[in-house]
Amino acid sequence: GRFNVPIISNESTTRTEKYKLNFKRDQEELKNTENNNSDDNYINYLKTLNFEISVTSAKTEDDFIRAFELIQRTNQQNITIKRLTLDEIKDFNKENEIILFNLKDKFGEYGIICCILLKKINNNYEIYEFAMSCRAMGKKIEESILVYVNNYALTQKINSIKCNYIENEKNKSFMKQFIDFGYIKQENEMIYNVKENKEYS
Numbered sequence: 001g002r003f004n005v006p007i008i009s010n011e012s013t014t015r016t017e018k019y020k021l022n023f024k025r026d027q028e029e030l031k032n033t034e035n036n037n038s039d040d041n042y043i044n045y046l047k048t049l050n051f052e053i054s055v056t057s058a059k060t061e062d063d064f065i066r067a068f069e070l071i072q073r074t075n076q077q078n079i080t081i082k083r084l085t086l087d088e089i090k091d092f093n094k095e096n097e098i099i100l101f102n103l104k105d106k107f108g109e110y111g112i113i114c115c116i117l118l119k120k121i122n123n124n125y126e127i128y129e130f131a132m133s134c135r136a137m138g139k140k141i142e143e144s145i146l147v148y149v150n151n152y153a154l155t156q157k158i159n160s161i162k163c164n165y166i167e168n169e170k171n172k173s174f175m176k177q178f179i180d181f182g183y184i185k186q187e188n189e190m191i192y193n194v195k196e197n198k199e200y201s
Helices: 011-033 039-048 061-073 086-095 141-155 172-181
Strands: 052-057 097-105 108-121 124-132 160-164 184-186 189-193
Touching: 011 039, 011 108, 052 141, 061 086, 061 097, 061 108, 061 124, 086 097, 086 108, 097 141, 108 141, 124 141, 141 172, 172 189
Parallel strands: 124 160
Antiparallel strands: 052 097, 097 108, 108 124, 160 189, 184 189
């Protein structure tokens, strides 16, 4: 009974299959980079994977459960380390937005690999939580998601995006992705000025 998980998404029931696909990806990466592990060679390898990202708002019970799983389990790519309950996530969604990112490549589905809890305050956004699966880590997906958030904010006439973060040893490299993209640290906040930036492809 100690090993029974009371809440599990439909996606988690295919976790074993996803790990098998990841093994194939790892083998492909090794084959393509073992003789040349330069950044350019790695980027060229990533291009062969034909990534596709689809974006949706959380609506169903399974969407909320998957967001809950990401927030509870993710340490390395979790911006606030908030361990929200399922009920708290549902309550948040009543007046705010939860954005989910689904990833697939030529091998198959990664599934929902990222959730962002987004709160609108006047003409500004607050990223209440940003959690991303480590299965997609290091594949330039983080940058693509930040591009999406930037472009989405532009369409909503948002001036700035704020995020209260908790930095630790595990998520430090993830935080750097935000800084490299243009977020500015101010004490325990990161601020991104949307108006000063353009729409990205």
